[in-house]
Amino acid sequence: MLAGLVLVTGILAAPHTCGRPCQIAIAAEGITVVESKASHSFAQQVTFTLQATSDAEITKVYLFFRATGEERTEAAAVTIESGPRIEARHVHELRRAPLPPFATVTFWWRIEDSAGASVTTETQQFQYTDNRFPWEQLSANGLTVHWIDGEGDPIFGQAALDIVQASVEEIHAELGGTVPESIHVYIYDTQPNLDGAMVLTGREWVSGQAHPELGVVLVAIPSEAGYTSRMERYIPHEITHLLVYQAVAPISYRYVPEWLDEGLATAHERLPTPEYAMAIEEAHAQGQLLPLKDLCVPFSPDPHTAFLAYAQSSSVVQFIRERYGAQGIRALIGAYADGASCGGGVQGALHVSLNGLETAWRASLEPQAPWRALVDQVGIWVGLWLLSLLVAVPMIGRLRRR
DSSP states (O other), X not given: OOOOOOOOSSOOOOOEEOSSOOOOOEEETTEEEEEEEEEEETTTEEEEEEEEEEEEEEEEEEEEEEETTOSSOEEEEEOOOOEEEEEEEEEEETTTSOOOTXXXXXXXXXXXXXXSOXXXXXXXXXXXXXXXXXXXXXXXTTEEEEEETTSOOHHHHHHHHHHHHHHHHHHHHHHOSOOOSOXXXXXXXXXXXXXXXXXXXXXXXXXXXXXXXXXXXEEEOOSSTTHHHHHHHHHHHHHHHHHHHHHHOGGGGGGSOHHHHHHHHHHTOSSOOHHHHHHHHHHHHTTOXXXXXXXXXXXXXXXXXXXXXXXXXXHHHHHHXXXXXXXXXXXXXXXXXXXXXXXXXXXXXXXXXXXXXXXXHHHHHSOOOHXXXXXXXXXXXXXXXXXXXHHHHHHHHHHHHO
């Protein structure tokens, strides 16, 4: 998804995507663009260069660029030596002004000469990837997995792609909405390498994270024995965030409570975390469950509290699924898409207050008496047996009277 761009007067064409430095040739009003390109060194700098000619002296060059997900268009007046042929170069220091990792960056130029002619070039694009590493990739149906060359083989890549495809289908079936045209999953070989990428771009990191506005998931999964299990846990979790974002639309994603967003993501992990149930049982027994209203906002950075928050969120979502079904989940998504508050969304979608939902969920955690569990299991059969007695007793009475 690329935000709208404001262009100065001139020629505008469809964006031209370049995986490597691009060369274009445009002529307008005596000005000819010979070459325009961009290259980057991840977390260090982006270098934009331009070559252009004109019948008159070229006197001014401006550069504009914008990364997907950013609200602001960067602009720079590029210093040049005036003349009928110029070479312009602008270096954007990423350590001073980072770009979102793995974003699509769109850029264009405006050129003016002494005769009053001007031209705005067609827009071009490049992917701001972590080019500290060489990447392999595998794609299908708009879904692409990337892994570091030499840190996995095609079997590794196919396993990841299969999980991505299955996850998208399953999560979309519950949430509804639309699926992004493309989803990219980047798999780092180690957590330190992934953490390093985030530190270099001025971002904090956990085990994985989705950039919903970019359609990108980043995870750390070594290609050692057991990698499939880690894929089944991390990849569906992060893809859920992408599809929740898509379902509520970008402008409303901020209204989605953390307990719902993380609860759905955790509940969709294809390999459950048994420690979550243990954490809830222990906190419940000790009277230390977290209030649901406290989980409307980002979770505490304290590891123990955060772990319990994830566990409770997943449990609450499972409870909503069981009591209200998929329509309850979709109703919540719809309410928050309309900008509802944390409690207002629950009231509007489930017709119960946030406190009421929490009370019902907590009650579901109470151990059932043995007789109650038996009734729950065989209740329908007992009911049928009693119904048969109600029918049979009058018939027996009539037979005796005969």
